[in-house]
Amino acid sequence: MPKTTFGVLAKLGPVPVKVTHVDSLSQNTFALRNDGAEYGWGINTNGALGVGDTTSRRTPTVLAGTQTFKDVAAGSNHTIAINTAGSLYGWGLNSSGQIGDNTVVSKNSPVVVCNAGSFNRVAAGTNFSLALRGDGAAFAWGVATNGVLGDNTIVAKSTPVAVCGGLNFCKIDANNAHAVAITSTGAAYAWGAGANGRLGINAITNRSTPTAVVGGLTFCEISCGLDTTCGLTNLGAAYCWGSALNGKLGDNTTVSKSTPRLVCGAHTFCQIACGQNNNLALKSDGSLWGWGAPSGSMLRTDANVLTPVSICASQTFCKITAAANTGYAIDYLGKLYAWGQMDQVNAGNNFSTTVVTPKSGFTSLSFISVSVGQNNNSALTSGGIPYVWGTGRIGNIELTFNTTVGKPVRLYSSNSACTFNVLSTRGGSCFLALKSDGSAFSWGNGVYGELGYNSTLPTNSPVAICGGYTFCKIDMGGGNTACAITNLGAAYCWGRNDVGQIGDGTIVSKSSPVAVQGGRTFCQITSSLRGGFALNQNKQAYAWGSNQYLGINNGTGSSLSPVPVCCNFSYNHISAWQDHTCAVTTGGTAWCWGQSNSGELGQNQALAGIVISPVAVCGGHTFCKISVGLAHTCGLRNDGLIYCWGRNNEGQLGDNTTTNRSTPVAVCGGISFCDVVCGYTKTVALKSDGLYYAWGDNTNGGLGITDWANYSPNLISSI
Numbered sequence: 001m002p003k004t005t006f007g008v009l010a011k012l013g014p015v016p017v018k019v020t021h022v023d024s025l026s027q028n029t030f031a032l033r034n035d036g037a038e039y040g041w042g043i044n045t046n047g048a049l050g051v052g053d054t055t056s057r058r059t060p061t062v063l064a065g066t067q068t069f070k071d072v073a074a075g076s077n078h079t080i081a082i083n084t085a086g087s088l089y090g091w092g093l094n095s096s097g098q099i100g101d102n103t104v105v106s107k108n109s110p111v112v113v114c115n116a117g118s119f120n121r122v123a124a125g126t127n128f129s130l131a132l133r134g135d136g137a138a139f140a141w142g143v144a145t146n147g148v149l150g151d152n153t154i155v156a157k158s159t160p161v162a163v164c165g166g167l168n169f170c171k172i173d174a175n176n177a178h179a180v181a182i183t184s185t186g187a188a189y190a191w192g193a194g195a196n197g198r199l200g201i202n203a204i205t206n207r208s209t210p211t212a213v214v215g216g217l218t219f220c221e222i223s224c225g226l227d228t229t230c231g232l233t234n235l236g237a238a239y240c241w242g243s244a245l246n247g248k249l250g251d252n253t254t255v256s257k258s259t260p261r262l263v264c265g266a267h268t269f270c271q272i273a274c275g276q277n278n279n280l281a282l283k284s285d286g287s288l289w290g291w292g293a294p295s296g297s298m299l300r301t302d303a304n305v306l307t308p309v310s311i312c313a314s315q316t317f318c319k320i321t322a323a324a325n326t327g328y329a330i331d332y333l334g335k336l337y338a339w340g341q342m343d344q345v346n347a348g349n350n351f352s353t354t355v356v357t358p359k360s361g362f363t364s365l366s367f368i369s370v371s372v373g374q375n376n377n378s379a380l381t382s383g384g385i386p387y388v389w390g391t392g393r394i395g396n397i398e399l400t401f402n403t404t405v406g407k408p409v410r411l412y413s414s415n416s417a418c419t420f421n422v423l424s425t426r427g428g429s430c431f432l433a434l435k436s437d438g439s440a441f442s443w444g445n446g447v448y449g450e451l452g453y454n455s456t457l458p459t460n461s462p463v464a465i466c467g468g469y470t471f472c473k474i475d476m477g478g479g480n481t482a483c484a485i486t487n488l489g490a491a492y493c494w495g496r497n498d499v500g501q502i503g504d505g506t507i508v509s510k511s512s513p514v515a516v517q518g519g520r521t522f523c524q525i526t527s528s529l530r531g532g533f534a535l536n537q538n539k540q541a542y543a544w545g546s547n548q549y550l551g552i553n554n555g556t557g558s559s560l561s562p563v564p565v566c567c568n569f570s571y572n573h574i575s576a577w578q579d580h581t582c583a584v585t586t587g588g589t590a591w592c593w594g595q596s597n598s599g600e601l602g603q604n605q606a607l608a609g610i611v612i613s614p615v616a617v618c619g620g621h622t623f624c625k626i627s628v629g630l631a632h633t634c635g636l637r638n639d640g641l642i643y644c645w646g647r648n649n650e651g652q653l654g655d656n657t658t659t660n661r662s663t664p665v666a667v668c669g670g671i672s673f674c675d676v677v678c679g680y681t682k683t684v685a686l687k688s689d690g691l692y693y694a695w696g697d698n699t700n701g702g703l704g705i706t707d708w709a710n711y712s713p714n715l716i717s718s719i
Contacts, residue, residue: 018334019719024323025074025124025175026276031060031336031719036068036084039719047108048077048092054108060719064109075124076176080131081110086118088131088160096127097158098142104158114159115139125174125192125224131160136168138181138210146177147208148192154208164209165189175224175274180231181210186218188231196227197258198242204258215239215260225274225322231260236268238281238308247306248278248292254306263291264307275322281308286316288329288713295325298340312339315713329713337713356651356658358669358685358693359705365408366690372679373425374478377704379408379692384419384436386411389704408704418462426577427476428680433462438470438487448480449511450495456511466512467492478578478630478680479529484513489521493532500560503532503544507560516544517561528576530594534562535574541565541583549579551593553613566613567591575628577678582633583614588622590635591615598631599662600646606662618663619643629678635664640672642685650681652696667695 021032028042028049039060040049047054052064067089072081078092078099089110090099097104100113113131121132128142128149139160140149147154150163167189169181178192178199189210190199197204200213213231217239221232228242228249239260240249247254250263267289271282278292278299289308290299299305300312317329317337326340365387367379376390387408411418420441422434430444430451441462442451449456452465469492474484480496492513493502500507503516520542522534531545542562543550551565565583569591574583580594580601591614592601599606602617621643623635632646632653643664644653651658654667671693673685682696682703694703 019330019336020319020334021071022319022321022328022330022336023072023074024321024326024328025076025126026324027076028074028079029323029326029328030072030074030079030081031716032069032072033719034334036070038063038067038069038072038081040079044108045077046093046106048075048079050079050091050108050110052109060716067110071120071122073122073124073129073174075129076126078124078127078129080113080122080124080129082119082122082131086120086134088113088115088119088122090129093127094158096143096156098124098127098129100129100141100158100160102159113141121172123172123174123179123224125179126176128174129160130163130172130174130179132169132172132181136170136184138163138167138169138172140179144208146193146206148174148177148179150179150191150208150210152209163191167210171222173222173224176226178224178229180213180222180224180229182219182222182231186220186234188213188217188219188222190229193227196243196256198224198227198229200229200241200258200260202259213241213260217260221272223272223274223279225279226276228274228279230263230272230274230279232269232272232281236270236284238263238267238269238272240274240279246277246293246304248274250279250291250307252306254304267308271320273320273322275327276324278305278322280311280320280322280327282317282320286318286332288312288315288317288320290327295340298322298325298327312713317713327713336716336719338716339713354651354658355695355698355703355705356654356656356668358654358667358671358695359703360691360693365692367686367692368690369423370675370677370684370686370692371423371425372677372682372684374428374680375702376425376431377679377684377702378411378423378425378431380420380423382690384421386418386420386423386433388425390425390702422474424475426478426679427480427482428478429480430476430482431462432474432476432482434471434474434484438472440465440469440471440474440484442482446511448496448509450476450480450482452482452494452512454512465494469513473525475526477526477528477576477628479527481527481532483516483525483527483532483534485522485525485534489523489537491516491520491522491525491532491534493527499530499546500558501527501529501531501545503561505560507558518542520562524574526574526576528581529578531559531576532562533565533574533576533581535571539570539572539586540568541571541574543581548610548612549581549594551581551612551614555610555612565593569614573625575626575633575678577628577680578630579610580628580631580633582617582626582628582635584623584626584635588624588638590617590621590623590626592617592633595631598647598660600628600631600633602633602645602662602664604663606660617645621664625676627676627678627683629683630680632678632681632683634667634676634678634683636673636676636685640674641670642667642673642676642683644683647681650697652678652681652683654683654695 172181219231230240319330481501530549547554582592596607634644
């Protein structure tokens with residue numbers, strides 16, 4: 001990554017503390033302040049953060065010791081820095097001598113590199129280090145594979161040695177296995193691994209001494225990526241060479257080049273930063289641009305970008321760095337921002353992918369209902385205003401709220417009339433919604449016709465479901481079959497129907513609503529991957545679909561129209577997702593049937609097979625509601641406490657463990673809730689005041705308890 005310095009203007013009074021430099025290769029990130037303080041965060045293998053231990057940090061932590069620094073370079077598992085006096089320091093993995101202290105013993109706090117002189121710049125790659133002395137002489141140490149030390153050998157060094165050629169450089173950079181540098185006259189030189197043409201010497205062979213980049217271009221900035229190199233000319237034109245995988249050369253091709261190629265678009269940039277899978281650039285107006293792979297949503301898209309695109313038009317920056325799946329930028333006030341894959345340890349947030357106890361989220365909003373899906377979630381306020389959070393995508397369909405992930409945003413905020421009475425995201429493939437007049441809408445994927453608008457084509461904005469029906473309830477579990485009830489109790493289903501999930505007497509999928517056979521009227525309806533379930537006006541349960549999952553004591557074949565669930569119980573509530581179903585009787589007893597591999601039936605044992613008739617959930621609890629996820633179940637008791645059972649690999653049971661449970665366990669905290677909803681591998685709950693709590697799988701911010709936005713810069717405020 002390029003090593004430029006952010007200047008701070010002198011002013012009266014105390015100088016504000018500002019971030020002046022940031023660097024990251026893959027696992028660790030470092031930031032320097034204008035007072036010389038250095039902070040690190042990320043995976044701390046072998047003490048690479050220099051904080052005095054080997055414990056990873058998700059948020060910035062000040063380095064051990066009393067040194068202040070003016071430059072820092074993050075290698076794969078080691079770090080090199082220059083203190084304000086110009087002396088070199090190193091720490092982290094030292095298996096090849098990459099720290100430079102004449103040992104191969106790793107260090108978890110800064111130690112002096114063995115070399116006299118005053119240095120201005122450092123760079124680091126995978127197990128090797130580089131530094132420029134004040135007079136421009138280059139030195140290298142560490143692993144020498146592919147000739148990456150530039151000393152005309154492939155022998156590792158544990159102290160700095162002079163790079164061959166007697167050249168004086170003003171800037172230097174390194175990445176995985178190659179290095180580049182430019183002289184004061186702008187000539188570029190490269191050495192190390194030559195695969196994919198990353199050295200720019202019109203060859204793909206390794207070089208163990210600095211070799212001139214062909215083309216005669218005069219560069220003012222240079223940057224190394226994993227297997228790509230990019231530079232800026234004095235006029236701001238960007239050139240790249242090396243691997244073109246995912247379009248990261250920016251020349252509108254995916255063909256690798258061994259000589260510099262002009263980046264498309266006639267852009268004028270003032271800074272460039274190569275990452276592992278994509279590249280970033282800044283213009284003089286502070287606007288941020290990028291191209292290549294969409295790793296971690298860094299480029300605001302999930303598709304490869306072959307030419308530069310604007311990333312964040314609303315913010316301006318003066319310094320950038322690109323890491324593996326995360327981008328970093330410093331604004332003109334010296335504030336540091338990051339964006340990309342939020343669950344990366346080196347992203348600079350305190351994000352956790354597994355939350356094992358209830359955590360509150362977005363306390364400024366009060367909800368009356370909430371729905372949880374596999375990747376996206378939704379909730380309604382008292383005015384029917386819809387909010388959504390999650391990945392922002394369903395399959396390959398980019399939804400209109402894709403700019404924010406991990407915190408709720410108002411859906412279709414530009415349309416004040418977009419309000420709903422019901423909003424469901426439980427189905428992994430699409431959203432379903434009802435307006436106050438009973439009209440139904442859907443959006444997302446529709447491979448099986450589950451959007452219900454007489455098409456299997458996807459859409460990223462609401463479309464009216466066919467038929468003009470007035471529905472009062474609508475739902476879809478973990479399959480691709482949607483079901484709804486009219487205000488007169490008539491049941492309709494559509495979508496996937498390979499085992500009779502629609503209940504229309506066929507196994508043919510439908511792309512618009514069809515009546516469930518039998519002429520019965522229902523007051524509640526749901527569906528799963530295996531079938532449909534409904535309660536009639538007398539609170540008796542009916543089911544249709546694959547028999548072994550219906551609770552009808554029949555393990556073969558399918559029922560293509562509704563049949564009674566066994567035992568003739570009267571139920572108040574029923575819930576299904578994929579392979580198991582649970583219901584609560586009018587007396588509050590919970591019964592479950594279907595798959596029991598993880599204890600999700602709550603019968604004090606995990607069975608390898610399928611339970612074909614209802615079994616009572618252990619514990620003697622009196623529930624008023626029950627909700628089913630992929631392989632876990634939660635029940636809401638009359639006293640407001642929630643108990644959960646089944647699979648717990650993501651902490652979805654909320655008992656502060658990740659241990660599966662075959663009987664109900666209390667959710668931690670003793671909080672009294674009024675609603676509970678299970679998603680794929682997560683659980684959410686509402687209190688009577690509308691406050692939201694969540695636990696379980698937090699991948700991509702799916703719980704909605706973080707302010708991180710994948711697609712746009714997030715302030716790292718702890719430096």
